Amino acid sequence: MRGAVLYGPRDVRFEEVAAPAIIKPTDAIIRMSATCVCGSDLWPYRGANPVNQPTPMGHEYCGIVEEVGRAVTSVKPGHFVIGSFFASDNTCPNCLAGYHSSCQHRELVGGAQAPLLRVPLADGTLVATPVVPSDDLLPSLLTLSDVMGTGWFAAEAANVQPGKTVAVVGDGAVGLLAVLSAKQMGAGRIIAMSRHESRQKLALEFGATEIVTERGDEGVARIKELTKDIGADSVLECVGTQESMMQAILSTRPGGSVAYVGAPHGVELKGEELFYTHVRLHGGPAPVRRFLPNLVELVLKGKINPGKVFDLTLPLDNVSEAYRAMDERRAIKSLLHP
């Protein structure tokens, strides 16, 4: 089969790779219904993370179970399933506490930008839908594998409460879905920080009540202005840079909450500065598996339509253009059909 392989900065190739096989009895093989490019794929694509060897890409997936190992009992060939980018056993103390992405047996899923994918710990990782969904639901269901669950975690980790004021730093797919999540949780005001028209539009559609285009210190000043000099109750940091992190922290009221869900790159927090902000800080790789059953239901019932973040759809063999369009910010997120 052919899949996407990253060789170095801006060098992603669609080439022959080995088809995955069951390695452990707890594995499953999925035939991809749809896959996509993640904002986090852009870190190595842009050279911000080193690429030490040709690396099969992709960690967002949904599809039909093709084959299962002999120990797998909860999913069967023919089931439509979605899973997180971290495989997890769903039974260890960390999973039971809701932190599946810190599962004691977690494994990163990789190589999803291909027609077939091996998913470890299939019983713990995969959630099957009651029936095979229609094609129009695929984009929304696919987002549950990562970006939607990550946006949801941001809102939850930042303790979004009904009627309260939320600010979202970052207008990528995760930031936009953090807006949608805050809306679902009943936030009163949702301030989206974005300077791109198409993203502002989608933020408003997802429930943002205000748009702030300023960044950094000016962005902080604007949030303070909008909140009577107090700061937002919850700020959702969906980027991962030093600037976005400090913008989030300094935009938050004392006792308020900052969630950070974008893998930090070069972020350093000074203890003294953090101390006097009085903020609550929580984040990390989203425990997407925790939210999957609920989010699948919301999608199947038509209550949320997170698939709108896909503004570019391409055949999988054009994966290099999918990366380029996101890198150049021509696309919010690229969906790929195998």
Place this chain on the structure above:
Amino acid sequence: MRGAVLYGPRDVRFEEVAAPAIIKPTDAIIRMSATCVCGSDLWPYRGANPVNQPTPMGHEYCGIVEEVGRAVTSVKPGHFVIGSFFASDNTCPNCLAGYHSSCQHRELVGGAQAPLLRVPLADGTLVATPVVPSDDLLPSLLTLSDVMGTGWFAAEAANVQPGKTVAVVGDGAVGLLAVLSAKQMGAGRIIAMSRHESRQKLALEFGATEIVTERGDEGVARIKELTKDIGADSVLECVGTQESMMQAILSTRPGGSVAYVGAPHGVELKGEELFYTHVRLHGGPAPVRRFLPNLVELVLKGKINPGKVFDLTLPLDNVSEAYRAMDERRAIKSLLHP
């Protein structure tokens, strides 16, 4: 009058200072019943914070109201009162949210190691007891001005829950009172990290169920060992160094909470490292004022006896020995009688 003035590292003098006077109509003057030396006073005493000019010392206080400004309505001369080291109006949005130490009009109280003290924003800051308490209650009531409230905030900010596992990093007065607070909140296991016999003893008396003497990475390993490799649910960081902060963070389970209440000195948190720990982080200067009414009641009813942290009592004019004994760790905390 004479009061304690810090001139430089290990040079604290008891010397003639100007008696305080009402400056603003919201001020009160307190005649000190008891005062003390704080662990945080040791930072400048040891030269870790610069001393740019002779500085009147002390910020923990309780005593009898001597005089009030014309705008003060809630306390009167003759009342016995306690207040926090941060004066606060108790009416601004940050106070109403419980973050009095981020009050929009906050002022640091200073010069409490003296017979008389000016307290700004008296109505918001001071809490009066129903009657003037007997002398035996003075040590415990005095701790409510800072260390007891700070220990309580640590336990609250780390989300201590009934039956859960708590670890406390730091065996100073705040750490010991964090143990007491966790006990009051119903913690199931309380692991005190201490290598000093007298402090271990007090920790056990306050409710610690286990003592861990290891520090740093070894301390982390020991906590993991005691918690089936998961980490504690709540870790209370009561020191403020890089080592103690990382010890606290790495001892916490994914999804668990770290509170940090010791003013950080040279602490830098790497975003990447923090991200993958999945901990919740909250802290800052304790909003002691929020807890005062409840804590005063607990002391007056004899339910808590935080005054036990004072293992040295001296006349105020021997304040230099009070500092020395704490600096050399001969005393946990020194109480001073004016």
